Amino acid sequence: MLAATLAPSATLAETAPAQVLAAVARICAADLAPAARAIDEGAYPADILRKLAGVGAFGLHARADGALTDAIEAMSVVSQTCVATGFMAWCQNTLAWYLMMSDNAALRARLLPKVVAGDVLGGTGLSNPMKAFFGIETLKLRGTRVAGGYKVKGLLPWVSNLGPDHYFGAVFALEGREGNPVMALIDCADPAVTLKPCEPFLAMDGTGTYAVQVRDLFIPDDLVLAHEAMPLVKKMRAGFILLQAGMAFGLMRDCLALMGEVEGQLGHVNRYLPMQPGDLAGEIKALEAEVMELCATPEDPSTGYFRRVVAARLAAGDACVAAANAAMLHCGARGYVAAHRCQRRLRESYFVAIVTPATKQLRLMLDQLPA
Numbered sequence: 001m002l003a004a005t006l007a008p009s010a011t012l013a014e015t016a017p018a019q020v021l022a023a024v025a026r027i028c029a030a031d032l033a034p035a036a037r038a039i040d041e042g043a044y045p046a047d048i049l050r051k052l053a054g055v056g057a058f059g060l061h062a063r064a065d066g067a068l069t070d071a072i073e074a075m076s077v078v079s080q081t082c083v084a085t086g087f088m089a090w091c092q093n094t095l096a097w098y099l100m101m102s103d104n105a106a107l108r109a110r111l112l113p114k115v116v117a118g119d120v121l122g123g124t125g126l127s128n129p130m131k132a133f134f135g136i137e138t139l140k141l142r143g144t145r146v147a148g149g150y151k152v153k154g155l156l157p158w159v160s161n162l163g164p165d166h167y168f169g170a171v172f173a174l175e176g177r178e179g180n181p182v183m184a185l186i187d188c189a190d191p192a193v194t195l196k197p198c199e200p201f202l203a204m205d206g207t208g209t210y211a212v213q214v215r216d217l218f219i220p221d222d223l224v225l226a227h228e229a230m231p232l233v234k235k236m237r238a239g240f241i242l243l244q245a246g247m248a249f250g251l252m253r254d255c256l257a258l259m260g261e262v263e264g265q266l267g268h269v270n271r272y273l274p275m276q277p278g279d280l281a282g283e284i285k286a287l288e289a290e291v292m293e294l295c296a297t298p299e300d301p302s303t304g305y306f307r308r309v310v311a312a313r314l315a316a317g318d319a320c321v322a323a324a325n326a327a328m329l330h331c332g333a334r335g336y337v338a339a340h341r342c343q344r345r346l347r348e349s350y351f352v353a354i355v356t357p358a359t360k361q362l363r364l365m366l367d368q369l370p371a
C-alpha cells in the first residue's frame with residue numbers, strides 16, 4: 001500500500017481491481033479497437049479516456065488498497081490495443097502519482113479525485129528535467145520567487161495528453177537557487193500558457209502532444225507539488241519509470257498474438273525465424289515477474305533498487321522493438337499493408353524505446369549509477 005492515497009469513493013471502494021480490469025478490457029474491445037487507426041492518424045480520444053476513468057482505470061494505484069501492479073496491468077490491457085492510448089493512460093496515471101507523492105495535502109485533496117475520475121485530464125512535462133538531472137541538457141523552464149508563488153517562463157518541446165483545460169507536472173529552475181528546482185502543476189487554461197501543435201510523428205499523433213510555451217506564468221503556491229523538487233523526484237522516480245511497463249507488456253502481448261494469427265498458414269516457414277512465439281512468451285513472463293517484484297517497494301531509496309528499475313526499463317524498451325520486429329517478420333506482406341496493425345505496432349515500439357528515459361539515457365544512467 002502506498003503512502004498518500006485517495007480516500008476511496010463509494011464506487012471505487014466497491015469495485016475490486018479484477019472488475020476494473022474486466023471493464024477496461026470491455027472498453028478496449030468495444031470502443032478503443034475500432035478507434036485505434038483514427039487515433040494513430042491523429043484523433044485525440046478524450047471520450048475514451050473519460051470512459052476508462054469512469055470505470056476506475058486511473059485510480060488503481062491511488063486507492064487505499066492500491067498497487068502499481070494493478071495500474072500497470074490496466075495500461076497493458078489498453079496498450080495491447082493501442083500504445084498511443086496506453087501512453088495517455090500513463091500520462092494520466094503519472095499526474096495522479098505526482099499528487100499522491102506530494103506533501104501538498106490541500107492540492108492532493110483538491111485535484112487527485114478529479115484526475116482519477118477523468119474530470120481533469122493531463123500529463124507530465126518531466127522529460128527535460130529527467131534529462132537535466134543526469135547532465136544531458138539544462139532545465140528549459142526558469143522561475144523567480146514572487147509574492148504567493150513563482151513567475152515562470154520557457155518552452156517545453158513535447159508534452160502529451162494536453163488540451164485547453166488540462167494540467168501537467170513540470171519542474172523549473174529557480175533564479176538564485178541553482179541545482180535546487182521547484183516542481184509544480186501547470187494549468188493549460190492560463191492565458192500565459194500556449195499549446196503549439198507539433199510536426200506529425202512516426203506514431204502517437206493522437207496523443208494530444210504539444211510544444212508548450214510559458215510566458216511569465218504565475219504559478220500560485222497552491223499548485224506547487226514541492227518547493228524543493230529533488231526529494232519528491234527521488235521518491236516518485238521509480239514509480240514514474242515502472243508505470244511505463246504497461247505500454248511494453250501490452251505491445252509485446254499483441255506481437256505474440258500477431259505471430260499466433262499467422263502460425264496456421266505460415267508456421268511451416270516462420271519456424272526458421274530467430275524469434276519464435278515461445279521465446280517471446282518467455283521474455284514477457286520474465287519481464288513481468290521482475291517489474292511486479294520491483295513494484296512492491298516503489299519508494300525504496302537505495303541505489304541498488306533504482307539500478308534494477310533502470311535495467312528493467314531498458315530491457316522493456318529493447319524487448320518491445322525486438323518483439324515488434326519479430327511480429328513484422330512473422331506476418332510478412334500481411335503486416336506490411338498500411339491498414340494492418342502489425343506495422344503500427346512496429347512504429348509504436350520505437351516510442352517505448354525513445355520516450356524518456358530513452359534507451360540511450362538508461363544506458364548512461366547504468367553507467368553513472370554506482371554498481
Ligand SMILES: Cc1cc2nc3c(=O)[nH]c(=O)nc-3n(C[C@H](O)[C@H](O)[C@H](O)COP(=O)(O)OP(=O)(O)OC[C@H]3O[C@@H](n4cnc5c(N)ncnc54)[C@H](O)[C@@H]3O)c2cc1C
Nearest residue numbers: 124125126127128157158159160201204209354355356358
Ligand atoms: C510523441 C511524443 C510524445 C512525447 N510526450 C512527452 C510528454 O508527455 N512529456 C515529456 O516531458 N516529454 C515528452 N516527449 C519527449 C520524450 O519523452 C523524449 O524526451 C524525446 O523523445 C527525446 O528524448 P531523447 O532522450 O531521445 O532526446 P534527444 O532526441 O536525443 O534530444 C532531445 C533534445 O533535442 C532537441 N530536439 C530534437 N528534436 C527536436 C524537435 N523536433 N523539436 C524541438 N527540439 C528538438 C531538444 O532540445 C530536446 O530537448 C514526447 C516525445 C514524443 C516524440
